[in-house]
Amino acid sequence: MPKLRLYNSLTRKKEEFTPLDPSHVRVYACGPTVYNYAHIGNARMAVVFDLLANVLRSIYPKVTYVSNITDVDDKIMVAAKESGEAIDVITRKFEKIYNEDMAALGVAKPDVQPRATEHIPEMIALCEALIKRGHAYEAEGNVLFNVPSFAAYGGLSGRSRDEQIAGARVDVAPYKKDPADFVLWKPSAADQPGWDSPWGFGRPGWHIECSAMAEKHLGLPFDIHGGGADLKFPHHENEIAQSCCAHGKDDDLSAFAKMWVHNGFVTVGGEKMSKSLGNFLLVHDLIEEFPGEALRLTLLSAHYRQPLDLTKEKIAESKRILDRLYRTLYDLRDVQISKSPAVADIEFQEALLDDLNTPQAIAVLNQISSASANDAEEKKTLLAAGGMLGLLQQNPAKWLGYDVSGDNDVEKLLAERTEAKAAKNFKRADEIRDEVKALGFTIEDTPEGPKARKI
C-alpha cells in the first residue's frame, strides 16, 4: 500500500503517516468562526484539508474528516452589536455563505461539520473533568486552565514557559493563579449568549470547543489535527492541554492527535491580510471575478506549508493554465474512456504522497497533458489526477465558452462569415470578427469550421 508522508508540526519532521486504525482514518481541522465573509485564508485551509481528505481516501477505505463551525465567540457578539442582527441570524447566514463559497472552490463538505453551540454539554463535561483532575479551577465565575499543571505545555509551538511570560503583552486578570492560565468558561451577562453551567450562566472560552467536538466525533486519540499556522499558539497548544489533561495523559502531547498539520498563510501584497491595511480578499468577491476553480488552482500552486502571496494576476494565470488543460480535454472529447482509475499516475500520486507536493503534482499534470502516447490513457489520467486535486471536472466546452447554442445573432454572423471567406471576401470576414467580438465572442477557425468562443 502506498504511504503518505506528512510534516508533523509536533515533531517538526516529515513522517510516514501510519493510521491508528487503518480501516478508519480520522481527521479534524479547525474551521471558521462565522461572523463575516470567508477570506482567502479560510479558503486555503479548506482547500488544503479537502485535498488531504481526498488523498487519504485514495489509499484508505474509510476516512472521517471533521471540520467545525465556531458559532459562539466574542467577535460574533461584536458583529451582532454592530449590525443589529441577532447572533444566530448572523452565524447561520455566514455559515451558509461559507459553505457556498467553499463549494465554489470545489471543496466538498466535511463528513461532519459540527457547530460549537451544539456541544455545550460536552464542553462543560470537559471543564468538570479538568477541575476534578486538578488542571483547572473556578474563579469569579470563570473556569481557568492552570498551565503549570501540564508540564508538557508549549511543546507544539516550542515555547518555554519563560518565553511565554516574557512575551505576554496581555493584561493578566487578577484572579488567574498563573499569568499563562487561559479561560475555559467565562460568565455571560444576561444579554450575552450563554448557557447554564455549574459555574453559573456563561459561555465557553475560545479553545474548548474544538477539544469537545474532535473528541465527540472522532474519539481520542485520532490521526491528524490541522488548521492554519497561526492557530499553533495558543489555540492548538491549549486544545492539546485540555484534551490530554482531561484524560489523565499529562505527559503525552500526542494523546489528543498523533499528527499536526498546519497550512501556511496567504498574504496580499506580500503582507498578511489585516483590517488596518484594508487588504482582505474575500472569496465571495473573487468568485464574482474569476472561476472558483482558478482560485483553487492558485491556492494549490504553492506548497501548503509555504506562504502564498495572492494576487489577481496569479489567479488570472491559473485561469489560463486551466484553459489549456480544458482544451486538451476538449480535444479529447470524442475519446471514449472506461471509468477513471483510482490511481491517476504513479508520479502524480508520489508527488501528493510526499507531504502534498501540489506544485510537483501540477507539473506532472502538465506533462500528462502534453505527452499523448495514448488518447484514452491521457484523458483518463487527466480526469483522475484533476479529480484528486479538485480540478478539471467541468464540461470542457462549457469552460472554454464554446457553448453558444441559442445565440442566433452569433450563429447568423458565423454563417455569413463562412460565405464571405468562401468568396475570398476577407475584408467582410474580418468585419464580422469585430462584430462578433462586440457581442462578447471570439471566432476561432478550425478544421471543422468556425467556432465562437465566449470571452
Add this chain to the structure above:
RNA sequence: GGCGCGGUGGCAGAAUGGUGAUGUAGAGGACUGCAAAUCCUCGUAUCCGGGUUCGAUUCCCGGCCGUGCCUCCA
C-alpha cells in the same frame, strides 16, 4: 526582545551533494487569408561571505534582506 519560515530565470514555483522541473510572460519559427489554438526553438535563474567536500543552490557557520507567530486571526 524570544521563537520560526523564506531568499531559485521577467513573474510564479518544485527539486537536488555532481546534466536546475513545471507553468506563465516575452522572443523567433511552423501552421493560418488574418487570427486563435496547437507544435518546435530560445533565454548568462539558485542573496552575500566563509567552512566541510573531489564537487555546495543543496550540509554547517556568519551576514544582509523579506516575512510570520509571540495579542483576535485560517
